[in-house]
Amino acid sequence: MDHQGDKAKIELTLPNTFPDQLPCIRLLDSDKAIPRAHIERNGVICIAPSTGILLDTARPHRIIAEVLERARKVIFNTDPKWQLTELQREFTAYWPDDLATHSICAIPKDAGEIAAIEVRPKRHSARKWQLFGKDRRTVEAWTSRIGWMAGQDLKPAFLIVFNSLFEPPRFSRKVNLRDFMSLIRSHVSSDSWSAFDAWLNANRLPVDLLMAAPSSQGEGSVVFGARLWSAREVVPGFRPGKCPSRMQMHSAANTPINRLAVERLDAEFLIQRGGGRPELLPQKAMLLGCGAVGSHVAVGLAAAGIGTLCLVDKEQLSSENVHRHVLGMKHVGVNKAEGLAEYIAGRFPHVVIEPDQRDILTILSQPRGIPDGCNLVVVALGDETLERRVNMTLGLTVRRVHVWLEPLGLGGHVLVTGFPEVQGCYECLYKEDGDHGLVNMAGLSAPGQTFHRSMEGCAGTYSPYGCVDAEQAAVEAVRAAIAVLLGEVATPYLQSWVVSKRGILAAGGQLSRRGESLSIGCSTTEEGFGQAGCTVCGGGRL
Numbered sequence: 001m002d003h004q005g006d007k008a009k010i011e012l013t014l015p016n017t018f019p020d021q022l023p024c025i026r027l028l029d030s031d032k033a034i035p036r037a038h039i040e041r042n043g044v045i046c047i048a049p050s051t052g053i054l055l056d057t058a059r060p061h062r063i064i065a066e067v068l069e070r071a072r073k074v075i076f077n078t079d080p081k082w083q084l085t086e087l088q089r090e091f092t093a094y095w096p097d098d099l100a101t102h103s104i105c106a107i108p109k110d111a112g113e114i115a116a117i118e119v120r121p122k123r124h125s126a127r128k129w130q131l132f133g134k135d136r137r138t139v140e141a142w143t144s145r146i147g148w149m150a151g152q153d154l155k156p157a158f159l160i161v162f163n164s165l166f167e168p169p170r171f172s173r174k175v176n177l178r179d180f181m182s183l184i185r186s187h188v189s190s191d192s193w194s195a196f197d198a199w200l201n202a203n204r205l206p207v208d209l210l211m212a213a214p215s216s217q218g219e220g221s222v223v224f225g226a227r228l229w230s231a232r233e234v235v236p237g238f239r240p241g242k243c244p245s246r247m248q249m250h251s252a253a254n255t256p257i258n259r260l261a262v263e264r265l266d267a268e269f270l271i272q273r274g275g276g277r278p279e280l281l282p283q284k285a286m287l288l289g290c291g292a293v294g295s296h297v298a299v300g301l302a303a304a305g306i307g308t309l310c311l312v313d314k315e316q317l318s319s320e321n322v323h324r325h326v327l328g329m330k331h332v333g334v335n336k337a338e339g340l341a342e343y344i345a346g347r348f349p350h351v352v353i354e355p356d357q358r359d360i361l362t363i364l365s366q367p368r369g370i371p372d373g374c375n376l377v378v379v380a381l382g383d384e385t386l387e388r389r390v391n392m393t394l395g396l397t398v399r400r401v402h403v404w405l406e407p408l409g410l411g412g413h414v415l416v417t418g419f420p421e422v423q424g425c426y427e428c429l430y431k432e433d434g435d436h437g438l439v440n441m442a443g444l445s446a447p448g449q450t451f452h453r454s455m456e457g458c459a460g461t462y463s464p465y466g467c468v469d470a471e472q473a474a475v476e477a478v479r480a481a482i483a484v485l486l487g488e489v490a491t492p493y494l495q496s497w498v499v500s501k502r503g504i505l506a507a508g509g510q511l512s513r514r515g516e517s518l519s520i521g522c523s524t525t526e527e528g529f530g531q532a533g534c535t536v537c538g539g540g541r542l
Contacts, residue, residue, distance in 0.1 A: 003076040019060040025071045037086030038074045041171045088216035094168035096261035103132035107212045107221045108161040110134045116157035119143045145345035156203040162187045162213035174256035205230045225260030267350035271305040280305035285376045290336035294380035295326035296474030308352040311337040324467040364393045391426035403477035407451035408503030412473040414495045423530040424492030425537040444515030497523035
C-alpha cells in the first residue's frame, strides 16, 4: 500500500464469514505498529466498530475496497494534532500492560487515599479481583451484596485526579518511576501533588494508583491505574522493611511501573453506560407494594439510577406468582420486600435498599411514615380500597406515581399526583354510580364486572394478567417517576393504554365507554381530571 510516495506493508485476511464480517487488515511494518491512532498493539488496524455495521454483502469487492481506503487513511495520517486527539480519545486501549484491576470509587469524589483489597466469591473459587474502594467498609458492603467477601490484606492505594490527559506511551516503552512521577506532577494541581507526595512518603513500595483524567471528548473521565514497585527487595545499607520511603523511591527511580487496566464498577459509570441517569443517585424513592408490577418497578427504578429504595410489603412470595414476578422459585415463602432487596442488591450493589415488612397503613399512620429525604412514592398495590386510603393519607404532601393494570391483558394506567397546591389525585377518578356504587371513571372495562379467577376456591383467587403486562406497566411507571424526579413534570396527569381487547371480550366482558374510545395500541395522557369538591386535593378542573 502506498500514498504520495510513502509505502506500507500490510496483510489482509478474509474471515470464513466474509462478506458478513469485515476483513482484518494488519500493518506489518514494526515501526508503524506502536502506537499510532487506531492501530492496535499487534498491528491490527481499527477500521470500523466491532458491531452495528451494515455491510452490502451483495458487493464484496466494494467492502474490500472501502476497508483498504479506510486503512490507508489511518496509516498515512501523520497530522500530530489528529494523532494526539485520537490517541487520547482511545487512551485506555493504549495504556495498559497485562495487569487489570477493578474500581468502585466515585470519580473524582474519592480523590486521595483509598483502599485496594482482594475480593472473591464466598464459595471456593479461583476467581478473584483486586478492588479499589473508598475504604474497607465500602468494599466490604459492596462485596457482601453480591455474595463475595473481602480479604484481610489492605494494600496502600491512592486516587489521583489529573487536570488534563496526556499522550499514552508507546506499547513497547517502559515508563520508569522517575519519569512517571514527573508526568503526574505536570498534570495535577499543586494541592493534589502535595497530598499525593505526602502520602507516598508515608507508605512503602509497592503501592497501587487509581488515576482519572477528563475525557478528550468532554464527557466523563478516563480511568486507568499503575503499580509502583521496586526492583530491589532490599536497599543497600538498610534492613528489610526499614528503608525510609524517600530512599526507597530514590532507589526505585529506574524501575518500570506496571500500567494497569481498570474495569469501572462505580455507580455513575455503570448507570450512564446502561442508559440510566446518574443525577438520580442522590434521590430516594419509596415503593408501596412489591407484587408482580411492583417488583418490576423496583428493578426499573434501580436501573434508572435512583440511589436509595425503600420497599414496603408485608406478604410472602407464593409459588403461583413466580411466572410474573421478578423473583423466582428460590424466594417462595420469603417476604417480597426482603427478597426483592436481596435481588436488587446483588444486581445493583451500589443501590441502598431499605426493606420494610410492616403493614402499609401502620407505616403511614406513624409521624414519620414517609422516610426522611424521600422524593417520591410509587404505589403499586393492585387494591383500590387500600390505594384510595394511601391517597387520602398522603394527599398533596409527597409526589406520587400510582400504577395499576386492567384484567385479561386489556391495558393499564399510570397516575402522577402529589404536587402542592395543584389539584388532581387518585380520588378524583372515583364517582358514585347509581347502579354500581363507587366507580373508577378511568377504567377501560365496564363497571359491575368481576374478572378475578380461582383455581383453588376463595383462597386461590387472583387477578388475570401476565408478566408482559406487569413489565409494560412498570416501564410506564418508571418513566413517569424519572420525569417527576428530574423536574420534567409539575402537574398531575393520567396515562392509560390499551393492549388487547380480545381477552376481555372472549371472556364475555364489556368495555367502558372510555375503553371503547381507545384503539388497540393506543396510549393517551390526560390532564385536568380533578373532580370539583374532591376531599383530598380540593378538586376543580385545571
